[in-house]
Amino acid sequence: MQPGFAENAINSALHIYPNPNTGIITLETAIAKGTYQLYDITGKTLLQGSVTSTKFTLDISTLSSGVYFISVSDADKQLYGKVVRE
Numbered sequence: 001m002q003p004g005f006a007e008n009a010i011n012s013a014l015h016i017y018p019n020p021n022t023g024i025i026t027l028e029t030a031i032a033k034g035t036y037q038l039y040d041i042t043g044k045t046l047l048q049g050s051v052t053s054t055k056f057t058l059d060i061s062t063l064s065s066g067v068y069f070i071s072v073s074d075a076d077k078q079l080y081g082k083v084v085r086e
Helices: none
Strands: 015-017 024-028 034-039 045-051 055-059 066-073 078-085
Touching (some): 015 078
Antiparallel strands (some): 015 024, 024 055, 034 045, 034 066
């Protein structure tokens, strides 16, 4: 994701909950093997890693309150979601 990310690119195939949250989020998607990246509103990558299951959790408790974006991708597709950290 780059700065200027369009909110209409957020994909309903990526489920994030609880949202808003206080630190631990669960993500569910059809992508079972790929990568994820979490960005701030300027497009700066804050977290990244491997996806090895269609359901996984991320600890974002060290991040400040605010709005973040996440992308989950594999060789064929890229899904985007918005996360609100309280």
